[in-house]
Amino acid sequence: WQNPTCNGKLPPGSMGLPLIGETIQFFTPNSLYSIPPFIQKRMARYGSLFRTSLVGRKIIVSTDPEVNYNIFQQEGKSFLVWYTESFIKIFGEDSMLGYHGMVHKYLKNLVLHLVSPENLRAKLLPEMDETTSRHVSSWASSGSTVDIKEVASDMIFEYFAKKLISFDDLKATMKLRQNFSAFLDGLISFPLNIPGTAYHACLQGRKTAINVIKAKFKERRASNKKYGDFLDHLLEEVEKEDTFLSEDIAIDLVFVLLFATYETTSTAITLAVKFISDHPEVLAELEKEHEAILKNRESQDSEITWQEYKSMNFTHMVINESVRLANIVPGIFRKVVHDVEVNGYTIPAGWIVMVAPSVLHLNSDKYDDPLVFNPWRWEGKELHAGSKTFMAFGGGVRLCVGADFAKLQMAIFIHHLVSNYRWTVVKGGDIIRKPGLVFPNGLHVKITKKQELY
Ligand code: HEM
Secondary structure (H helix, E strand, C coil): CCCCCCCCCCCCECCCECCCECHHHHCCCEECCCCCHHHHHHHHHHCCEEEEEECCEEEEEECCHHHHHHHHHCECCCEEECCCHHHHHHHCCCCHHHCCHHHHHHHHHHHHHHHCHHHHHHHHHHHHHHHHHHHHHHHHHCCCCEEHHHHHHHHHHHHHHHHHHCCCCHHHHHHHHHCCCCHHHHHCCCCCCCCCCHHHHHHHHHHHHHHHHHHHHHHHHHHCCCCCCHHHHHHHHHHCCCCCCCHHHHHHHHHHHHHHHHHHHHHHHHHHHHHHHHCHHHHHHHHHHHHHHHHCCCCCCCCCCHHHHHHCHHHHHHHHHHHHHHCCCCCEEEEECCCEEECCEEECCCCEEEECHHHHHCCCCCCCCCCCCCHHHHCCCCCCCCECCECCCCCHHHCCCCHHHHHHHHHHHHHHHHHHEEEEEEEECCCEECCCEECCCCEEEEEEECCCCC
């Protein structure tokens, strides 16, 4: 067990205990402000490439930026995107995550139909702006404290469920979101469907949510009415003769998008609020940027325009810095198609490689004082694309399809918050990696309306 066979030299490391491997060490909670100790210790002992065993799989962890970059570029050749068995069972065998090559390209284009930059500019921006403004205003006028992660999740879920399938019964929407609540714990886990486990809770949640989505499909087919949402587009595609899209694939696609959108984006928003709250100098610079945007408007009541969004340079620096420091996705997995030689070692076919973006983002050779939240470090740098030193949204052909959506939603949120409101953190703000990010006591803030400025 400890020395798996291989036609060459395996990267060094330990396979831990039979079956469990080193899973327990990997899941030991740790602080946001360090390279995960699981990785740090093994890098110090074995170097930038090491072997381990997690949730029953033989894994090579890669922390070498060049190797990581090449792995992403080799998608569909030596490496294939891979998710844990529990992840695939929860998101569905038919979700776009499990497809490769032409079918993946086709499904990605379908999603881009909804969240491409062109569609964001033409359709989503005004709606996102209105929804965000309305929600932040209601949090302030409620007079109570709000947990940012919770309220931002509600806001994004409500908005996106409407965009996807015209789900607009507010109470039912909130109930639908509850089905996703244990997901973060269940995604990287042993797929043991036993009551009491997070995995079991996720499967139950999936069942209920899929039934709701299925009912929407059925209802829409029966009504023949057009709603101008993503579901209309999916049904048109399903009807085509030469399509890859079946109704089951379409349903799993809606399911994945519902989760991916609200969970990642609300986490990113919460992190940004936390970092901005801790850094008054950043808040002051943001206020300057957004006050200038308001001053240049003909009418104070007009919506955010695409030009304004594009001009939010410092805001984009804050967004990049938030996702760099926080490392929302703890590991990106690829399956090795055939034996691959890397830095003098052999990674055998069938093994899984885990790329850990946090090692890159917290590397002092790449970022000065990497544990400090410093948006100014992005001054004059590329802000809108990934690179060998910035992989928060992955890389290569599997690059996050929702990155532009997430950034737009974050920028709009920051715009409304800093231009119209003040807030104080009342409770919480701790952030822990398990290794997915969690806010154990939330981030509770009290928001109040600023005096009219102009
Ligand atoms: C701050 C927010 C987000 C972060 C940090 C993030 C991160 C990532 C990362 C690292 C990947 C690459 C996974 C891999 O290569 O195996 C990915 C893929 C993906 N993301 Fe995101 N994401 C975010 C927001 C979103 C949003 C808003 C959506 C929905 C519109 C979304 C949908 C997806 C999908 C569908 C994939 C799979 C793409 C493919 O396989 O081609 N993500 N995301």
